[in-house]
Amino acid sequence: MDIRKLLADMTLEEKLGQLTQLNAIFFKKDNTVDITGPVSRLGIAEEEALLSGSTLNFIGAKDMKEIQDIALAHQPHKIPLLFMQDVIHGYRTIYPIPLGMGCTFDEELVEECARMSGKEAAVSGVHVTFSPMLDLVRDARWGRVMESTGEDPHLNGRLGAAFVRGYQGDDLTGKYDIAACVKHFAAYGAPEAGRDYNAVEMSEHTLRETYLPGYRACIDAGVEMIMPSFNTVGGVPSTCNRLLLDRILRKEWQFDGIVISDYNAYREMIKHGVAEDDKHAAELAINAGCDIEMMSATTYLHAKELLDEGKITMEQIDRAVLRVLDLKDRLGLFENPYRAASEDEEKALHLCPAHRDLACRAAEEASVLLKNEGVLPFDKSVRKVAVIGPFAKEQGIKGFWACAGRDEDCVTVLSGIRALLPDAEVATVRGCSWELGETEVPDLEEAIELSSEADAVVLCLGEYQQHTGEGNSRATLTLSPAQMKLAEAVIKHNKNTAAVIFGGRPLVLTDLAQIVPAMLYVWQPGTEGGNAVANLLFGEVNPSGKLSMTFPYAEGQCPIYYSHMHTGRPVKRPKTVYEGGYSSRYLDVPVAPLYAFGHGLSYTTYAYDQLILSDEVMTPAAPLEIGVTVTNTGTRAGKETVQLYIRDKVASVARPVLELKDFAKLELAPGESAAVIFTLTEEDLAFHTADGTFAAERGEFEVFVGPNSEELLQATFRFEK
Ligand code: NOJ
Secondary structure (H helix, E strand, O other), X not given: OOHHHHHHHOOHHHHHHHOEEEEHXXXXXXXXXXXXXXXXXXXXXXXXXXXXXEEEOOOOHHHHHHHHHHHHHHOOXXXXXXXXXXXXXXXXXXXOOHHHHHOOOOHHHHHHHHHHHHHHHHHOOOOEEOOOEOOOOOOOOOHHHHHXXXXXXXXXXXXXXXXXXXXXXXXXXXXXXXXXXXXEEOOOOOOHHXXXXXXXXXXXXXXXXXXXXXXXXXXXXXXXXXEEOOOEEOOEEHHXXXXXXXXXXXXXXXXXXXXXXXXXXXXXXXXXXXXXXXXXXXXXXXXXXXXXXXXXXXXXXXXXXXXXXXXXXXXXXXXXXXXXXXXXXXXXXXOOOOOOOOHHHHHHHOOOHHHHHHHHHHHHHHOEEEEEOOOOOOOOXXXXXXXXXXXXXXXXXXOOOOOOOOHHHOOOHHHHHHHHOXXXXXXXXXXXXXXXOOOOOOOHHHHHHHHHXXXXXXXXXXXXXXXXXXXXXXXXXXOOHHHHXXXXXXXXXXXXXXXXXXXXXXXXXXXXXXXXXXXXXXXXOOOOHHHHHHHHHOOOOOOOOOOOXXXXXXXXXXXXXXXXXXXXXXXXXXXXXXXXXXXXXXXXXXXXXXXXXXXXXXXXXXXXXXXXXXXXXXXXXXXXXXXXXXXXXXXXXXXXXXXXXXXXXXXXXXXXXXXXXXXXXXXXXXXXXXXXXXXXXXXXXXXXXXXXXXXXXXXXXXXXXXOOOOOOEEEEEEEOO
């Protein structure tokens, strides 16, 4: 398609339509009642809504084709609609929430899962997914931490790029390739007090150093689109933030893909108090560099006036429209507006065994064994198992943003265990509800009876899926009094108890950790959750997940993360309370978290021998190699994520106590050893220096390798240039 010729032939209204994205409800022919309301609120006529160039929030191939037909019938130049959707961790087959995927430290697995969900989405008519979400998350109070792969820029960047490769394939020409949209640019994960949509205050240094690299990694991986965030950064909403959208994104990073606003974000600039009205909002967003306006029509309604007044230019409009047409063209929509949408393929692919198997494997790899005092794995030949707690039979374990996923597709812990142990007697009781702040345990007596009689007890606790996600921040992160009461009673009557904990964020598990012998954190594991949990508990699979986000000891520590700065008055023993006056302590809790970044146990053990450096001195021309041999010293095969960190000892600006620079996931049979050789280059040591350049400074560095951010082997080297 000659898109420039097409552009030259389009009216201004048609062009503005391409820059407007409306909910699918606006196109549904049988939905006139619903249409009248929202359309009038947008201020446009029904016919005008049908000129819009893209849509979101539709489900399924049938819907898609119907909507595409309606749009095509109204488009003077028969320009097909782009269909976008939040395909975040699966489409119909749901794999664990992205925070769980972060704990896999497995780029191949992430890519495979993204590919699988892209395929399911493509046959349902999706062309673009609003994923990956690359907001760095360090405050568990924020409900949307579940959408991110975690707290570390290096890990997020590598996994973000894997998501992009998985969705987009090589060049979007594959039948099942869909375009990716990285979000939310920028720093949406650092809202004040962990409250959603709240202001973000940080220096440009920290922004560039820590919060931007994840998005950048996706740009480098060729992501097609980017979404500015709802929040203000330094007082300026991202939607009109010229530093972010123009200087950094377009000029420095040379991004020439589509910038799409978040839902109604143009109009929210009025609430932020930086736009006077709709017209002003459109002017601000267009001049900052936004192309598509999601779910409002300020551009459509006011661009003509803004053009006449010289406040925006026709070049800006044309450039944005060309970007949209170009993506449609490369997706092949002008030749085939339905693209891969097919009801038959939906039936064949959605929830097919291969996809369920992959979702199960992902749920196994995402789960983190936080604690184990020899209880797990349970013996598969147990006679009586008690599965107790609000999540024992709960199917609502797919997590927030599960797109077309349904609770009824999800395998519960109870069904997973029953399927794995057909000969055992598996009894269950709910105990109490998962409501926040619940105090009543209606089934306490029955829970005590079942646990007293059982050979093994599985205690299913945690946080419900709707208690995280967008708009769901929490100020308390502990288990409810009812869940704790239930846990205490059950553990008192049976020491052979393991807690399986569901959650969309790191919960505060300090009290539970003191009484329960074993804790397996399974996040919101998705469709195959119960099967994965059963496999892990009974030793069919060896846990290997490592935390990609720190677990606080208490909410008051938030935000908390491993890669923090030094203080001038550090606490000597961070794991204890009341250490030394006038130090950077709390009077009532330790400064160390309950579980550190990178932590995760296994049913086997690993030994790390000493680090071997290729040299004592590193130069730009001679990268440094760091070798370590890891041995599986236990009796089971397992996977181990070997982590490499650095510390820049003296620099022109303070550097974090530790920074993850590389990792490798090994698979080792009992007794097997493997050598890992990491390479550090000048770029790995570079940072935004005091004089504003991005460079590595000469001097002494420490390098660390180990199984988590706390138990590390250490060596030193010098960087010279
Ligand atoms: C609002 C959310 O912030 C964003 O992540 C999402 O992609 C859009 N709504 C569209 O659903």
